Amino acid sequence: MIGAAALARIDELAKTGPGEDRRSDMTNHDETEAPVAADAGRELKAATRAAWALGDYHRFAKETIWELGEVLVRACGISADQRVLDVAAGTGNAAIRAAEAGAEAVASDLAPENFEAGRREAEAHGVELEWVEADAEALPFADGEFDVVTSSFGAIFAPDHQAVADEMLRVCRPGGTIGMLNFTPEGLISDFFGALAPYMPPPPPGALPPPMWGSEEHLRELLGGRVESLEMTRRHYVETATSPHDYRELFKQTFGPVVGIYASLADEPERAAALDRDFLEFATRTNSGSPEGPAEYRYEYLLVVARKRAS
Secondary structure (H helix, E strand, C coil): CHHHHHHHHHHHHHHCCCCCCCCCCCCCHHHHHHHHHHHHHHHHHHHHHHHHHCECHHHHHHHCCCCHHHHHHHHHCCCCCCEEEEECCCCCCCHHHHHHCCCEEEEEECCHHHHHHHHHHHHHCCCCCEEEECECCECCCCCCCEEEEEEECCHHHCCCHHHHHHHHHHHEEEEEEEEEEEECCCCHHHHHHHHHHHHCCCCCCCCCCHHHHHCHHHHHHHHHHHEEEEEEEEEEEEEEECCHHHHHHHHHHHEHHHHHHHHHCCCCHHHHHHHHHHHHHHHHHCCCCCCCCCEEEEEEEEEEEEEECCC
């Protein structure tokens, strides 16, 4: 919940003055617990949406994970006459490839602010697809509506992993395919989160870290006996930048959750400078390229292809 936590704090500061308590004069805890929790959930979703709308996500995706959409589409065997849903699709790196394969593709995401860039990219690829605002934990689609349900480094950022897994399985038809690309907890992504963690508020209660989706054991627990087969393969891809400094700047300028963290430190210049130093230290230490450049960052991910039970 890297983006949601930071933006929740920004949202709180925007709505209240110093020392102001936004809670009402409720005195009966039992009577108010449910509506308060519901309000908190709505605020968290709004903050998460705001986080992913910051920066320039399409530029970020094109410079990092964009080419992996084709890897996922091929692994799932997506073809013509299939109806495909891509969950937490961003600007469509997997959904556009599904449409290019001839499928009827739907790109769903919590942040519709990124859809316009996705539409332009789809037009450049000569394909059309449907764009739907949707929460990965509560998808607005019918049971069994899709032949294939995918997510490329997207659904992993929702806090309730079980709810996401349940929803992806629910909207997939019996015998259909679930495909995901997930960062692994042993990979570079954990170092990335580690560099940012001191500058973020605590995650919401019950939220699980995104890299857990890259644990084979965790995937088995999430999907349970509802799939007849589950293939999981660890792979790597490399992100590049001219230098570690430029790698840091890419995230500061384009990756919404990181933009949000810096925004939350706007009144704390010393902490913002410390984050700059820590991020640059991470980018320098984990650079596997030559000292002359370009900088290279090798991320491990789990390619997941599951078949939902036919009955």
